Amino acid sequence: MxxxxxxxxxxxxxxxxxxxxxxxxxxxxxxxxxxxxxxxxxxxxxxxxxxxxxxxxxxxxxxxxxxxxxxxxxxxxxxxxxxxxxxxxxxxxxxxxxLLPTDPNDDKNIVVEIRGGAGGDEAALFAAEIYRMYARYAERNRWKVEMISLNENGIGGFKEAVFMINGQGAFSKLKYESGVHRVQRVPETESGGRIHTSTITVAVMPEAEEVDVELDMNDCKFDVFRASGNGGQCVNTTDSAVRLTHIPTGIVISCQDEKSQLKNKDKALRVLRAKLYELECAKQHDAEAEARRSQVGTGDRSEKIRTYNFPQGRVTDHRIKLTLHKLDSIMDGEIQELIDSLIAADQAAKLSNLQEQY
Missing domain, CATH: 1.20.58.410 (Release factor)
Structure with a gap:
């Protein structure tokens, strides 16, 4: 050393x-x-x-x-x-x-996807709350949040939200958020007062630069359509929304947040590069399976990572067996303690792995 x-x-x-x-x-x-x-x-x-x-x-x-x-x-x-x-x-x-090896993506901006899972409208409502949690955390770090696409359910919930967070070190802080987030609470629509369990999935991907991903524009198909949503200029009046299909992978990205069709195309391409880069990184991770097992989970969307229990006011991260009884402040974006604990656990696992090698 x-x-x-x-x-x-x-x-x-x-x-x-x-x-x-x-x-x-x-x-x-x-x-x-x-x-x-x-x-x-x-x-x-x-x-x-x-x-x-x-x-x-x-x-x-x-x-x-x-x-x-x-x-x-x-x-x-x-x-x-x-x-x-x-x-x-x-x-x-x-x-x-x-001296531990650093992740080359740590300084990058991120693309985040939040999707409602089991639980219907209740899952969609929780997805909207988790989006707000990350937006508030970004605000505390003076990072910029850009919505790419949003599919709402009509009662304030998000069936799916895709957005970018631009800021120094965004990926290093939020890369541990990928996975299944579970909520346990009594839905407002439940008259019997029974606790329901719903889930959402979160995917956090580093934004890829052009040098990171070779993208053949001949593999990309663009469709334009009329934006829809709640009010605002250009909504329902111009064909500014963009649907991008990547033919080899079948990845489809819709973007209608900007009034300009060109800006929507640019955002859609940024998300596509991030998704293709994530696929490439997943291949490398699979090839380095042993090294990945020594780390805190940072990417498997099927992994149940955290439970938010509203009746007990607690949040439990299952990967590091940490429970915090401060649900209200966490839902308001105060997630730094969770993030610091995950980083510390990841570093400890990597150190242990290095010591075993030597």
Missing amino acids: FDRLEDLIIRFEEIMGELNEPTVTNDQTRFRKLMKEQNDLAPIVDAYKEYKSQKQNVEDSVSMLEEESDEEMRELLKEELNSSKARITELEQELKIL
Whole structure:
């Protein structure tokens, strides 16, 4: 580990040298690549420099203790020695986590699909609430939410919602949300007061750039149709809505959120690239099945990941066996504690897997 850390410090100094060159901004692609690499390496370099500083403090304290006879000074040196030893232990763990392989998609925007499952109208109503939960979480992170397509059920529920969240690190935070979300509560339409169980599915996909996916436009069929929905200019008056069919895979995407047909086409293509990229990533994950088993679930739509129990006011994440009795705040978008716990569990699983390899 320490040989690798020394190599990273050398690479960090090389990057800083290149960034100080007067002509570095002439090539914007190279400049952006260097800046990203610098940002990725900076936390590791800072932690390792502090680690070496604390190691030096330990050596200095031990040396001074051997020579010091004053009891008061010896107590102070012992305190400093113990503090440095404790910090070294913390930094070793931090460095192990920082050196774990990172997901290349973590910094990307995301495409999210929410679909009502078992439970009819109740599932659709819950799908709308989960959409609001993610929208509120995005708002807290100052991310932008763009609706792509929405299929409502007439009573405020969502049969299906496809939307994008644009923001730094959106995928790194929300990639653990893919799977089946289960709700247990008494529906408003239930006169007998019986608790019903309904489900929805959530799929979170990183937005793919053109370099990530080779897309042959000859494989794409576009149909235009008249947008429908609640009021607004251009609804029911112009053929601005777009239906995109990808012939080889049969993937169909509809987009009618924008007034412009060209903008709807662009959004539909962005969703298609994300879906094709997800298919490609799934193939790679299957090829790396052993590595995937060591991680917290991040993609299987059939996996039941979480239960929202309204009568008891609790949310349980089944993957990490975590229960929080703060359902109201979670439904209002305060899901950071859940996300942090999932990230910590994923890192622990990866560390354990690495230790087994060595």
